[in-house]
Amino acid sequence: MADISALPDSVIVFILSFLRYPRLISCSRVSKRWYRLCYDISLWRKLWFSSSHSGKVTGSLVRRLVPRTNSYILSIDLEGCTSIDNEAVKYLSMFCPNVRKLSIKDCRLVSDRGCIALAQNSFKLTSLKLPMENITSKGLVAVVKNNQLLKRIYAYSRAVTQATLNCIAGNCADLETLIVYESCLDEDESGSIDALTDKMLITLADGCRKLKELTLRYNQVLLSDLSLVYAASKCRQIQQFVVDYCDRDHEITDIGVTALARFCDIRCLHLSNGQISDNALLVIAEYIPNIEDLSLEFSQVSDVGIFKLMQSCRKLESLVVHNSDNHERGITDASAFMIGHYACEDFRLLGIAFADITDKGLKYICENTELSSLSVSGCGKLSYAGLKSCFEDLGCIMSLDISFTEIVETDNQLLEMGQALPWLDSLDVTDCIGISREGISNFKARFPFCKVAV
Numbered sequence: 494m495a496d497i498s499a500l501p502d503s504v505i506v507f508i509l510s511f512l513r514y515p516r517l518i519s520c521s522r523v524s525k526r527w528y529r530l531c532y533d534i535s536l537w538r539k540l541w542f543s544s545s546h547s548g549k550v551t552g553s554l555v556r557r558l559v560p561r562t563n564s565y566i567l568s569i570d571l572e573g574c575t576s577i578d579n580e581a582v583k584y585l586s587m588f589c590p591n592v593r594k595l596s597i598k599d600c601r602l603v604s605d606r607g608c609i610a611l612a613q614n615s616f617k618l619t620s621l622k623l624p625m626e627n628i629t630s631k632g633l634v635a636v637v638k639n640n641q642l643l644k645r646i647y648a649y650s651r652a653v654t655q656a657t658l659n660c661i662a663g664n665c666a667d668l669e670t671l672i673v674y675e676s677c678l679d680e681d682e683s684g685s686i687d688a689l690t691d692k693m694l695i696t697l698a699d700g701c702r703k704l705k706e707l708t709l710r711y712n713q714v715l716l717s718d719l720s721l722v723y724a725a726s727k728c729r730q731i732q733q734f735v736v737d738y739c740d741r742d743h744e745i746t747d748i749g750v751t752a753l754a755r756f757c758d759i760r761c762l763h764l765s766n767g768q769i770s771d772n773a774l775l776v777i778a779e780y781i782p783n784i785e786d787l788s789l790e791f792s793q794v795s796d797v798g799i800f801k802l803m804q805s806c807r808k809l810e811s812l813v814v815h816n817s818d819n820h821e822r823g824i825t826d827a828s829a830f831m832i833g834h835y836a837c838e839d840f841r842l843l844g845i846a847f848a849d850i851t852d853k854g855l856k857y858i859c860e861n862t863e864l865s866s867l868s869v870s871g872c873g874k875l876s877y878a879g880l881k882s883c884f885e886d887l888g889c890i891m892s893l894d895i896s897f898t899e900i901v902e903t904d905n906q907l908l909e910m911g912q913a914l915p916w917l918d919s920l921d922v923t924d925c926i927g928i929s930r931e932g933i934s935n936f937k938a939r940f941p942f943c944k945v946a947v
Contacts, residue, residue, distance in 0.1 A: 498526070506533050514540070514558045532565075539568040540589075547573030547599075552581035559588050568594040575599055579607035586614035596622040598647065608632030612639045622647040625676060630654045637664055644669045650687050650711045651676035658693050662700025669703055675710040675737070688713035689736075691720035698724040708735040715740055721749030725756040735763040738790070747773040754780040765790035765815075774798030778805035788813035788844070799828040803835035810837065813844035813868070823847075829854030833861035844868035844894070852879025859886035868894035870921070875900050884913040891916050896923035896946070904932030911940045921946040 497505065509517060509531060521531035540558070542550050550571070559566070566589045571577050577600040585592070595611075595618060597603055604627035612635040619642050623633065633652040637643065643665045653673045661668060676687055689711040697704075698720075707728075716739055725731070734753055739745050745767030753759055754776045762777075762784065769792040777784060778801045785808050794814050803809070812832070816823040829850045832843065840862050851874045858864075860883075867890060869875055877900050887893075893914070901907050907928055911917065920943055922928055933947055 502530060505530050506535060509533075510536055513543075513546075515554075518558065534565040537563060537565045539570065540566050541568075541570040541572075542574060544573055547571070548575060550574040551576045552578055552584065555581050556584060559585065562588050562590065564589075564591050566592055568592065570594070570596045571600055572596055573599050575601055578602040579604060579610065582607040583610035583614070586611045590614070591617060593617055594620040596620075596647075598622040598624055600624050601626050603627065605629055605632035605635075609635045612636045616640060618643055620645040623649070623652060625649040625651070625674070628652045630657045633657050634660045637661055641665060642667065645672075646670070647672045647674075649674045649676040650689075655690070655693050655696070658696045662696050665701060667703055668701040670706040671697070671701070671704065672706065672708045673710055675712060678712055687711055688715055690715050691717055694720040695723050698727040702728055703730055704728040705730050706733040707731060708733065710735075710737045713740050714738060715744075717744035718746055718749040718752075721745065722752040725749075725752040729756055731757040732759060733761040734759060735761065737763070737765060739764070739766045745769070747776070751776045757781075759784055761786040763788040765792075767792065769793060771795055771798030771801075774802045778802050782806050783808050785809060786811040790815045790844075790846075792816075794824065795822045796825055796827040796831075799824060800831045803831045807835065807837055808839075810839045811842035812840075813842070813846075814848075815844070815871075816847040816849075823849055825849045826851055826854035826857075829858050833857040836862045840864075842866040844870075845872065846894075846897075847871035849874055852876055852882065855879055856882055856886075859883040863889060865889055866892040868892075868921075869898065869900075870894050871897040873898065877901055877906050880910070881913075884910075887914060889916055890914050892919040893917060894921040895925065896921045898925065899927060901925055902927035904929055904935065907932050907936050908939060911936055911943065917943050919944050919946075923947055 509520065512520065517531045517536060521528045569585060569589065569592055577597065579602070582597060582603055592615060601624050603624055608628060609632060616639050618640040621636060621643060628649070629652055633648055634657055637660045641664045644667055646661070646668065650673050678687060689709050694716060714736060716736060745764060747770055750764065750769055750773040753762065759781045760783065769789050771794055774794055775798060777787070782805045784806050787809065790813060792814060799814065814824065824845055841864060843858065843864055846868055847870070850872055855869065855875060856879065864887065867887070875898060880900055895901060901910065901922065923946055933945060937945055
């Protein structure tokens with residue numbers, strides 16, 4: 494029988510592609526030929542670690558994996574590598590000069606010092622993901638200044654300030670994706686130090702006209718129609734626009750939504766706490782019928798808008814519409830029937846909080862869709878009997894929100910629901926007065942894989 498050395502180089506390289514980096518390094522010691530094959534460019538384009546090993550990755554291991562300058566590595570993904578520190582990031586930036594994509598999102602030991610070292614050695618980055626703790630505007634600005642090819646930036650709001658956006662707008666004209674996650678502030682820190690303003694969004698829109706994905710989550714969102722209209726008029730390629738709860742009541746209205754719908758080819762739109770009415774849904778239905786993900790929390794929409802939306806937007810996969818508490822005309826069973834009738838095959842997520850739907854409407858929705866996530870928070874006309882009748886149709890449900898309702902009235906009903914929904918991994922029962930603390934404890938003990946919000 495011929496031994497493996499008789500195989501051609503291409504076949505051996507293919508076999509080696511299934512090995513993890515430590516094994517590759519061990520194999521490289523077999524012979525000069527194997528050393529050459531183990532360091533083939535195709536095997537070292539991406540440096541990454543599986544979830545089962547990432548927690549064990551340290552700076553010393555990184556140095557063993559990359560013992561010398563490696564110009565082949567183009568992507569470094571350190572997701573889950575919580576032990577990676579500033580020195581490890583500095584080392585990688587020095588010995589991997591051609592890296593294009595870098596993810597250190599979970600590397601909590603990395604600070605501005607590591608980012609500055611990265612900026613001094615890496616000049617070809619196109620994608621960057623930064624951790625939450627310890628990174629401020631100073632670190633991110635340093636990287637952006639020396640990497641004008643950046644197209645995707647993922648960072649936390651603490652690092653993305655007005656100064657940061659000034660730098661991004663002035664240096665990253667080709668930026669396509671900016672994802673800003675909300676930072677966790679210390680108890681003694683005011684939310685005002687982590688705020689998103691009209692000026693910040695206008696600055697970004699002025700310098701980054703090629704934006705396609707924009708997610709802005711801050712502790713305070715102080716936006717108005719002014720910046721939404723401006724961003725829509727400048728960044729015509731935007732497909733995803735996500736801004737969480739706006740702290741200025743009624744500063745975002747139908748005007749801002751209309752601008753986004755008319756100027757941009759939106760596929761995903763999330764806005765909450767604005768003065769948004771059926772008029773906005775009518776515009777969305779007319780101008781962006783291909784929208785796939787729509788969330789308008791605490792809006793003032795009714796059956797009229799839902800009917801036109803569902804009739805026109807036949808690719809909608811996710812819909813969240815919350816009634817305003819003081820709105821007389823809202824969402825009823827008529828909307829439930831429209832959703833059940835017009836929902837596409839891929840419709841998976843529905844949120845209809847504070848709506849006036851009944852058990853009959855909920856049953857129709859569940860019978861005609863295959864939901865993986867359902868929120869009926871604050872829907873006071875629903876009962877446990879109605880929800881129970883939907884258990885068979887909700888066999889694949891993974892997330893359920895029944896907060897601010899009296900749907901579940903006893904601890905036994907809670908346990909029964911857990912048994913009937915085997916895939917449930919997230920349950921919100923906030924302010925469900927019929928459930929006791931002991932009932933919650935028993936549920937968690939019985940279903941440990943389900944996260945319960947109370």
